Amino acid sequence: MTDPWEPLYSRKTDTAIILGLHVARQHTNARGMAHGGLISALADNAMGLSCVAQFPEPRSLLTVNLALDFIGIAKLGQWLQFETNFTKIGSTLCFAHACITADGKICAQARATFRTVGD
Secondary structure (H helix, E strand, C coil): CCHHHCCCEEEECCCCEEEEEECCHHHECCCCEECHHHHHHHHHHHHHHHHHCCCCCCCEEEEEEEEEEECCCCECCCEEEEEEEEEEECCCEEEEEEEEEECCEEEEEEEEEEEEECC
8 A cells, every 4th residue: 555655656667666745744743844754665666566576476475574764854845765786586585675865865774584474
């Protein structure tokens, strides 16, 4: 369910799914900055989708571990982009790293481990 994040934009490259949105009032915390929960959820989503895109046939993944470092801030009106820049795909575990930017300036980085699950 992505309704609270809309409009949410995505672009597929050869190696990743890039997500982005303009930070709106509903995306912010009490201080007017993009909420850490929003950044965490979308980073998880971007990395998971990027891992799934690496498989030749559809797979389902579950997040095993998600870690974020908040380096800067994203303010109201800025373009917030989630770009996965590393994936390593195994038969049962997948690893990813993403860079999150606000108007092109890094505001967070994320790392995740995902487990493949059967249908």
